[in-house]
Amino acid sequence: MGAQAEIHKAAPPSRWRRWRNWLLAAPLLFAAASVLQVLVLRFVDPPFTTTMALRYVEAWGEGDWGFRLRYQWRDLDEIAPSVPISLIAAEDQRFPFHSGFDLQAIEKARDHNARGGRLRGASTISQQVSKNLFLWQGRSWIRKGLEAWYTVLIELLWSKERIIEVYANIAEFGDGVYGVQAAARQFWGKDAARLAPGEAARLAAVLPAPRRYDARNPGPYVQRRAAWIQRQTRQLGGPGYLSP
Known part of the structure; x- marks a missing residue:
């Protein structure tokens, strides 16, 4: 037994x-x-992102086997100072102060959407880095939960300078054009360090619909939005706003 x-x-x-x-x-x-x-x-520059990989899958699914995206990394000190502040002015003006989630913007968006009309989002730059770098597009609760988790990690483990540096390098500024260096070369034949404030504002103005709007040949909407962004950068205090 x-x-x-x-x-x-x-x-x-x-x-x-x-x-x-x-x-x-x-x-x-x-x-x-x-x-x-x-x-x-935090220390290694990403060679690609999930968004880039999915863009290839999308192109191949449409039969575009010759599709090639453009992506060139540049450190923050190799990017014109007008670029980060333009992105902050356009996308997330409380970026230096929040911890990944802008509760004021969320409340304003909720009130706006409750009144009807065009839906307004409240994603911060940190949330957009999380989505573009690690996740996929969509509105599922699973993706939103993962986005929140990665946003918390990014805010805990990265500096604000690293977050805006990554965002400037992985944001899509045109169909298959990722990062400010690739956009500067594609649209104006120059390096990101030589972008003028007006060009930086036009790049920020096409977000978050870079396949719909054109930074090189802007229509009325992009022109108006770029002018508004430049006014906002001045009101925020210019490039020094990132380090108040």
């Missing part, structure tokens, strides 16, 4: 028990992997 009891105790766990153990461990494994992922990208 004693031997049989020992054999019974040493028997391997059932398949259900193994699945249960994996399911319990999966969230912890994901959390650890995502923390490591974000920590590495």
Whole structure:
């Protein structure tokens, strides 16, 4: 009887028990992997993003086998100072002060949307970095939850300068044109360091619909929005706003 009891105790766990153990461990494994992922990208410039990979899949699904995206990294000190402040003025004016989520903007967007009309979002630059770098487009609760998780990690592990540096390099400014350096070369034949304030404002003005609007040949909407962005950058105090 004693031997049989020992054999019974040493028997391997059932398949259900193994699945249960994996399911319990999966969230912890994901959390650890995502923390490591974000920590590495604090120091290592991303060679590509999930958004870029999905853009290739989209092009190939349409039969465009020759599609090639344009992406060139530039450090923040190699980008014209007018670019980061233009992005902040256009997308997230409380960027230096919030911790990834702008509660004031969320409340204003909620009130605006409750009145009807065109929906207004309240995503911060940190949230957009999370989505563009790690996730996919869409409005599912799963994606929004993952976006919130990555946003918390980015704000905890990166400086604000690193966040805006990554955003300036991975944002899409035209169909398949990712990052301010690729946009500067594609649209004006110059490096990102030589962009004029008006050109930086036009790049910021096409967000978040860069396939609809054109920074090189702007229509009335982009011209009006670019002029508004330049006024906002002056009111914010210029490039020094990022380090108040």
